[in-house]
Amino acid sequence: MAALRGPAGRFRWRVRAVPGGARGAAGQQCYDLLVIGGGSGGLACAKEGTRWGLGGTCVNVGCIPKKLMHQAALLGGSLHDASHFGWEVAQPIRHDWRKMAEAVQNYVKSLNWGHRVQLQDRKVKYFNFKASFVNKHTVCGVSKGGKETLLSAEHIVIATGGRPRYPTHIEGALEYGITSDDIFWLKESPGRTLVVGASYVALECAGFLTGLGLDATVMMRSVPLRAFDQQMASLVTNHMASHGTRFLRGCIPLKVERLSDGQLQVTWVDLASDRKDTGTFDTVLWAVGRVPETGSLNLEKAGVRTSPDTQKILVDAQEATSVPHIYAIGDVAEGRPELTPTAIMAGRLLARRLCGQSSDLMDYDNVPTTVFTPLEYGCVGLSEEEAVARHGEDSVEVYHAYYKPLEFTVPERDASQCYIKVVCLREPPRLVLGLHFLGPNAGEVTQGFALGIKCGASYEQVMRTVGIHPTCAEEVVKLRISKRSGLDPTVTGC
Secondary structure: EEEEEOOOOOOOOOOOOOOOOOOOOOOOEEEEEEOOOHHHHHHHHHHHOOOOOOOHHHHHHHHHHHHHHHHHHHHHHHHHHHHOOOOOOOOOOOOOOHHHHHHHHHHHHHHHHHHHHHHHOOOOOOOOOOOEOOOOOOEEEEEEOOOOOEEEEEEEEOOOOEEEOOOOEOOOOOOOOOOOHEEEEOOOOOEEEEEOOHHHHHHHHHHHHHHOOOOOEEEOOOOOOOOOOOOHHHHHHHHHOOOOOOOOOEEEEEEEEOOOOOOOEEEEEEEEOOOOOEEEEOOEOOOOEEEEEEOOHHHHHHHOEOOOOOEEEOOOOOOOOOOOEEEEEEHHHOOOOOHHHHHHHHHHHHHHOOOOOOOOOOOOOOEEEEOOOOOEEEEEOHHHHHHHHOHHHHEEEEEEEEOHHHOOOOOOOOOOOOOOEEEEEEEOOOOEEEEEEOOHHHHHHHHHHHHHHHHHOEHHHHHOOOOOOOHHHHHHHHHEEEOOOOHHHHHHHH
């Protein structure tokens, strides 16, 4: 993908020689902008200014298929509720994995095609190559057939994202396990599944598998959702456990073996007791982190520096690497949230800066996100732990409440984990530092309040907001109880 800045400060699309040493040999194609990576950030950058189709992790093996399978699981719960509302639903309720998978995969393929059409409409040249640097202005692209093409550019954006990590030190992990790159493209049900990991990917996958009626077990070495508010994380896993997901806490796998009947036998150890145990599963899914796609880029030939710990690319506030005309955005960049919307916005803003339309930088503070577990968890801003660490315990106040969604009442659903808390500075006007919401449609609720928090909302302003009745979101603007004092500040003035 390549772009040229025209005389009016906008990108036009054509081949040209690039000044400053980027002029290649005869037949070498040269551009103003070359984007390496066809994921969310790369597409956004290229349009503004692999083995899957276009769209990267989010479209092909991430946000989109995950949310659709999460929705399939939620529908199963709704079917169980339906009889309480007068619907006659034939029993037993069965789920067809093959039919769901085919529908999800067909939708993903339609998005792949849509991205390609959009690139064509914007006169973006698309190369289906495996790219690596030759020098600081030149990239070598290798096609599936092995043909090499040299591409040079004045500006290069790296947006290659990351891939799931395999724990290759565990015997049988690579031979017999799968990752989130695979589960959404399985044509047959994964059956009894062991999910290894405590990340949001692990919990989301285990959650929708349980919701679809499958036996799912999560093996966690330590705490769940480490980067999130830990009170909320505990509520998430408590809800999952009470609805059928099994948890093996404080355990690590030692080896995976295939038995004669085709099942997988996993041996693990309990770290607290040092006791070993085994279990049999149809599928083992590794969700133990991600690694950036930097290893094959030959970054050293361009002089691009990476973190020795994470292998991610070091960038500044402008998204520039150690080489000023080479940029990195999205999951491949050190210190950036591994979230599709941040990569998209960073890509768009970078393209606008490069073509002279704007000087705005990406603001990575107060980025909202949602974990699509069976009971969804949405948050924006600081966790309670982060707020205390940054401002001190005496300077932080937390307003909280358990609540029962109206849709839970008639079918008598358990609402004991439906919970909201707003983390604030204690001194007036009580600036909101973070909001945490656990309940139905958490993403929709959090997205709305994220705007107010981004604009510097105070607790008083939230309390003066009129709620929409009857909704779960209105529970946020009704928060009156302080976790610290147990008092209502609107009454006591505390």
